[in-house]
Amino acid sequence: MEYLKKTFRWFGPSFGVTLDDIKQIGVEGIVAACQEVPLGEVWPVATIAALKKEIESHGLEWSVVESVNIHTSIKYGHPDRDGYIANYIQTLKNLAENDIHTVCYNFMQLIDWTRTDLDYMLPTGGSALRYSPIAAAAFDLFILKRENAKETYEESIYLEAENYFENLSAAERKKLEQSILAGMPGSRKLIALEQFKKNHETVLQISKEKLQENLSYFLNAIIPEAEKIGVKMAIHPDDPPFSVFGVPRIVSNYDDLKFLLNCCPSPSNGLTFCSGSLGASEENDLVKIISDFGNRIHFIHLRNVARSPDGSFYEAEHLNGSVPIDQVMKAIVLEQKRRHEKGSEEVMIPMRPDHGHVLLDDKKRQADFYSGYSLIGRAMGLAQLSGLERGIRESLI
Template sequence: MEYLKKTFRWFGPSFGVSLDEIKQIGVEGIVAACQEVPLGEVWSLETIASLKNEIESHGLEWSVVESVNIHTSIKYGLPERDTYIANYIQTLKNLAANGIYNVCYNFMQLIDWTRTNLDYVLPSGGSALYYSPIAAAAFDLFILKRENARETYTEEICKKARGYFDELTEAQRKKLEESILAGMPGSRKLIALDEFQKNHAAVLKISKEQLQENLSYFLNAIIPEAEKIGVKMTIHPDDPPFSVFGVPRIVSNYEELKFLLDCCPSPSNGLTFCSGSLGASAENDLVKIVEDFGDKIHFIHLRNVQRNPDGSFYEAEHLGGSVPIDKVMKAIVEEQKRRHENGEEIVAIPMRPDHGHVLLDDKKRQDDFYSGYSLIGRAMGLAQLSGLEKGIRQNIV
């Protein structure tokens, strides 16, 4: 039975980690996107082919697209959304014409993920991404200054946020702001605060139910077309999997995953299983999610998080932390076994290590790569996960 397909995310030639370096750590496939194409525009055949040729020239495969981002008009249900949906479908057709059939995307509002510290120093001396609900509340209340924000938080949280913020220097306040506004993987450009405020005000007017309806509308428009051309759409969970700055989450738990799969049943409507995003909530049973939705999982992100009693969490090493990664891996291998026995086409599900620590020589080039996407830290994660997978297989296969 085939192993998981080992992949690595790469952000293009300007990224501080090269394909030559990635090839040395034993990956088979690259997870990439046409970063330079403006949001909502069609990825041309030529642009896709150029990136694919660059990857293949290094003896690697472009295994998964991450991400074909979704225009805010689609997320917010604006009148022009049909135009952007048509563009999206054409991009999928152009990817399929280039032999690329696995597309990861997300439906997160405002930013792709939220962290309050991008360089949290660990006892080992390495550093990781970190989220603090107190720091997030301080940003919301005293930097973003959202109207009626206090109604979102308990009196205790507001008091702690006030105390936390008052103790920050101006430089520390700026660092907090930049950490939150940097939540777009693949870009070193911060979101402007006024732009964030504008988008934030717009999405706060939309209910959770309406956001789910907007997702359903999008899926029912694109999935039939994706199915015709053999493309698997794999939605990434919200990160973190709970409301931030008063914005609803709609892809964060078992029930929400079930909703999006049920609203448009199709082999092409699938999931990116991210153990870190889902694992940041103790309410999520990750093993059950794999067991119940395994046939819909077409892409896997494996990482770990250490949850703390105060609601904060940081990116732990891949085999440590609060996520029972051994049980998760066992459930994934069991799903592969089921596929193999049923003669299904895709058994080697693409998997990538996610959000590695900044370690050793990573520290010398920290300004070159994007937060969470170090070379050595992710390579260490891949090695740990590969060993775990092999060990578990001895008792299953």
């Protein structure tokens, strides 16, 4: 039976990690996107072909697109959304024309993920990404200054956030702001605070139910077309999987996943299983999610998080943290076994080590790559996960 397909995310020629670097660590596939195409516009066939040719010239394949981002008009249900949906469908057709058939995307609001510290120092001397609910509350209350935000926090949390913020220097306050506004993988450009505020005010007017309705509208428009051309859509969970700054989450737990899969039943409407995003909430049973929705998992992100009782977490070493990664891997291998026995063509599921610590020589090039996407830290994660996968497979023989 086939192993998982080992892949690695790459952000293009301007990224501080090259294809030559990646090839040395033994991956088979690249996870990439046409970063230069403006949000909402069609990805031209020629642009896709050029990127694919560059990847293949290094002896690698373009295995997964991450991401064909979704325009805010679609997420917010604006009158012009149908035009952007038509562009999205055309992009999928252009990808299929280039024999690329797996697309990871997300429906997150404001930013793609939220962290309050992008360089959290570990006892080992490496660094990781971290989320603190107190720091997030301080940003919400005293930098973002969300209207009526104080009423949404327990008094003890408010007082702790206030004390935390008052004890930050001006430089530390700026660092907190920049850490949160940097939550867009593939770009070193921060979201402008004023634009963030404007977008935030808009999304706060939209209920969770309306956001789910907008997601359903999008899926029911694109999935029939995706199915015709053999494209598998794989939605990424919200990160973190709970409300931040008062914004609803709609892809964060078992019930959310069940809703989106049932709202448009199709093999092309599937999931990116991310152990780190889902694992940031202790309420998520990751093994159950794999067992119940495994046949709709088209892409896998594996990483670990170390959760604390106060709701904070940092991105731990891939094999050590609050996520039972051995049980997760076993559930994935068993899903592959089920697929193999049923004669499925999609047994060799693409997997990438998600994020990584900044280690060793990574520190010398830290300014060149994007937060979470170091070379050595992710390579170590891939090696650990590959060994875990082999060991579990051997134990099941």
